Amino acid sequence: MKKTILTAIILAMSITAFAQHDYTHDDNHVYYHGMVLRHANIETFQDLGYGYAKDSRHVYQNGNILEYVDPNSFRIDSRYRISNADDIIYNRDDNEDYDNNRCETSRYHKTNFDVFYNGKKLNDASASTFKEIGRGYAKDAFNVYYRGNKVEDATASSFQIIEGGYAKDAFNAYYRGKKLPDVSSANNFKYQGNGYASDGFNMYYHGKKIDNQ
16 A cells, blocks of 8 residues: 555644653664664654654654654644753652752761761761762762662762763763663763663663663
8 A cells, every 4th residue: 555645743732741852863773762663764764852753764653653644744843842851850750859940959968977868877988078979979989879879889989970860980881870781881881862871882771771683
């Protein structure tokens, strides 16, 4: 059956919604929420927002191909675009660390000798060198902490926050305080937006490695 020529105008209006972009790609694949879109043409792929995307052959909604929709005529009505709110932590899983005005709040405090998180003492923390670095992370001269828990294998001297819940040091990468598996190069590890990160060889989605096989 021939593909029906259909001009689709999506009036994506919502009081609270943002034009969230949920697709990403590397050199070989297009992804939607960690799922590989095996039929997508990476060279012509466009993320249109609101869960829609298209390439030279298909139109996609929430990662699924819309049958009989012509990608050449499909568009999102520009009058109803809303600016993308990608990575506003307040509306995501990190909102424990933000107040109602989207300002980061602190749950750590220290005395001259001790460090506490939510009133619980961190037994191994060095108060004299302890400092918060944001997004629930803190460190002293020896250890890194995420929401009061020690981050295993983290190197405090080189530890840095990236974005989207990700962080890294000279040797490893982390997501919300947990070391990521199979990171080939911490130096090349970069956040790509919408929950995705890559080390140049592997792709991760919200801390989970994507299997491209």
